[in-house]
Each structure stands twice: as C-alpha cells, then as structure tokens.
Amino acid sequence: MNEILSEQGLRDAVALVGRVVEAGGAFVIFCGVVLAFVRFAVTALRDRRAASFVPIRLDLGRFLALGLEFQLASDILRTAIGPTFRQIGELAAIAAIRTALNFFLAREIREERAEIDGRERCQEQLPDER
Numbered sequence: 001m002n003e004i005l006s007e008q009g010l011r012d013a014v015a016l017v018g019r020v021v022e023a024g025g026a027f028v029i030f031c032g033v034v035l036a037f038v039r040f041a042v043t044a045l046r047d048r049r050a051a052s053f054v055p056i057r058l059d060l061g062r063f064l065a066l067g068l069e070f071q072l073a074s075d076i077l078r079t080a081i082g083p084t085f086r087q088i089g090e091l092a093a094i095a096a097i098r099t100a101l102n103f104f105l106a107r108e109i110r111e112e113r114a115e116i117d118g119r120e121r122c123q124e125q126l127p128d129e130r
Contacts, residue, residue, distance in 0.1 A: 068105075
C-alpha cells in the first residue's frame with residue numbers, strides 16, 4: 001500500500017494515465033482521418049464540386065481539435081507531479097503551440113460553418129425552378 005502512495009508510485013500511475021490519454025487522443029485523430037478519407041473517396045466518386053468537400057474538412061477539423069485536447073491533457077498530466085523548470089518550459093511551449101493550432105482550427109471551422117449556413121439560406125430563398 002505504501003508503494004502505491006509513494007511519490008514514485010504516484011508518478012508511475014500518472015505516467016500510465018498520461019499514456020492512456022495520449023493514446024486516446026491518437027485514436028480520436030486516427031478515427032477522424034479514416035472517416036474523412038472514406039467520406040472523401042465516396043464524395044470524390046459522386047460529386048467533384050469543391051463545396052462538397054467542405055463538410056468533410058469541418059468534421060476532420062473537429063476530430064483534430066478533440067485529439068489535440070487529449071494530447072494537451074496528457075502533457076499536463078506528465079508535469080503534474082513535481083515538475084522541473086525544464087518540464088514546465090516544455091509544457092508551456094507545447095501548450096502554446098497546441099492551443100494556437102486549436103484556436104485556428106476552431107476559427108476555420110466556425111467560418112466554414114457560417115459560409116455553409118449562408119449558402120443554405122440563399123438556396124432556401126431562391127424560388128423553385130420547376
């Protein structure tokens with residue numbers, strides 16, 4: 001019992017949880033890439049309009065953003081117990097890069113979603129050409 005509660009035992013447990021969370025992030029990104037690729041292939045065979053690929057990019061962006069959140073969480077876990085100044089500096093750099101990536105992904109997703117919504121509203125307002 002003392003081994004589990006020792007600092008080394010706690011470090012080992014947090015390291016294991018960190019690896020699991022990191023693997024979860026990689027799995028989320030992998031699933032998003034596979035789904036996006038399948039949708040891309042199907043869409044490319046059916047319809048070659050550039051607008052048809054935008055929803056696929058948006059969904060892939062959501063998977064990437066979620067995967068990056070998991071990766072950042074694993075980095076935070078790794079430095080949660082007795083971090084050195086070097087580890088804190090590395091975490092700060094990694095967090096800044098991943099946060100910036102996530103920010104720009106979220107902004108692009110929001111802009112693309114607004115563009116799609118605008119196009120859909122325009123199409124709804126056009127009279128039927130029958």
